[in-house]
Amino acid sequence: MPTMFEKIWSRHVVAEGPGGQTLLYVDRHLLHDGSPEAFRRLRAAGRTVRRPRELVATADHYVPTGAGSEASANEEIQGMVEALARNSRELGITQFGRGDVRQGIVHVIGPEQGLTQPGIVLVCGDSHTATHGAFGALAFGIGSTEVEHVLATQCLWQRKPKVMRITVEGARPFGVAAKDVILAVIARIGAAGAVGHAIEYAGPVIRGMSMEERMTVCNMSIEAGARAGMIAPDETTFAYLEGRPYAPKGAHQERALALWKTVPSDADAVFDGEVSLDAAAIAPTVTWGTSPQDALPISARVPDPAREGDHFRREAMGRALDYMGLRPGTPLSEIAVDRVFIGSCTNSRIEDLRAAAAVARGRHAVVTAWVVPGSGLIKRAAEAEGLHEIFRAAGFEWREPGCSMCIGMNGDTARSGERVASTSNRNFEGRQGKGARTHLMSPAMAAAAAVTGRLTDVRSLYPSPPSGERAAVRAEPLASSGEARAE
């Protein structure tokens, strides 16, 4: 009867508080270099960290990712990274700092280390925490006051959200990536479509996805307004977790598996909302505006605000087109780009890099193109299979792990007016730098934009798929993701 969400929620209720608010227990709290204020307030109030030895911290938002990073020169930025290291050291928290091969984007390293597991409640002071829901966890982003609260109590006061199921039916056509699926979902339900909800993604297309692909989908739940997005754990999940440093081992492994298998929604579970999409209708997708809901197939044209009925939406579209420097009716595939960014917690994992490399191989970037791996271990794994050489030969810059130009907090920003083909998650005004113009897309599509200098249907760069096979966005067979593990 219960949904996956309800099962996890009810197992974590510590107490029902005043006014129907629930005190929820947090199993995993991941920290990054963006929350010094939480530590400052905790100390100022004379409070201690309740379970320091279960916390893991990583520097990601403010680390430099290579030559030219402002982060290496700016004391304020360096201070953010140093504050995390100092706070971690003083409070007894495990930190993957600079120089540690395990360092990377917090939403990449949680799963990579096996910290993220089915059935747990996981929080982090970052809105893309829903990424971890790909493992059948209840994972959501929190603000810095809540970070302080979890540090002190390991709990949070929460109101139970509603649960929406989004089912992706059918089969993904050739050349359609997980990023295209989630952009299509957001375009369909809107940037506020799931406010007040947790999303469960379901259906054959989701079940057929790798863990990397599932993470890409769950990652962008917040762009549809949902604080949490989740996918039922299955054999794909269990296989991914096996042998990870923090995953259960020995006798614990069998017990964990038994518990994890109870996590998925019951067959007769009832959801507060249902949305269904046919994957066959999804094409490689790009955004044209300044909200992730402004997404269209690459074959489409820049929409015309004049055709929008609602006055305020028309105004918002007009403003977005003005900011983006676009004219209604322009074919999306004729839009020239100045830069390409491949990275972020949405698309910086090994499969993402393979998909981009498959397009870059034997071609050459005609604009500045950055590849920023999600973690030190992913970088190492990619180099072991020679991806860095493919990228470098194609004129792409191969950089160090971090959030980088997704958010530009470390100074990795695009210049005003520059148009960026980006695998990140937000095309907001100023997101990648003041005045920078962002088009969101998959890693393969970003690589295609790099080698053509304009938004491009990546399918036009592939050889035809073998008949009768459902080929994904890959030009070569994939090994398992097992390389990206700590020794």
Added chain:
Amino acid sequence: MEAFTTLLATAVPMDLPNIDTDRIIPARFLRKPREAGYQQFFFHDVRFNPDGSENGDFVLNQPPFRQAKILVTADNFGCGSSREGAVWALMHHGIRCVIGPSFGDIFMENCFKNGVLAIVVSAETAAGLRGQLHDHPGAHMSVDLERQTVTAPDGTAHRFDVHPFRKQALLKGQDEIALTMEYAQAIEAHEARRAAEMPWLLSGDGPAA
């Protein structure tokens, strides 16, 4: 946290839907300490021209709205990033109450944690309020949290829902951590149960060999 009881103040309308927290405070300011004066970062890149002068077209810069303490928004205000700096910037600018059809979930949570009252009204009500504020720039509105009413410039009172937990916390300016500490026994009991059910989560010494 500063308590919130009643408020009578100028209200400012913002008509665009999906105003994200990156727009409310650009990321490059998030490394600034709280003492830095967050009011200057509020909508920074919209409020100020590249040369540092004020953009006179932006509603917050228009004389009738400069002292506003109430902000009436469109759908999904505060979507996107979880940055609490967005609420700090809003508060430091003087806003104590935001009213709209929907808000980013994390932004709304951050509001209540900082003594800012976020009120959800229907899209029609929000559009009606914004219309009145456009027609009568500088008009006052009043908010009474105890009675859960918003009074429009034309005198119409609208009742709103607020979660009782949030209402009490806001009325008293209550510290949530102190409240949670009262549940210490329940937390310990939960932790004991968890240690028995999921002992592998407690590998506090880091990865097992």
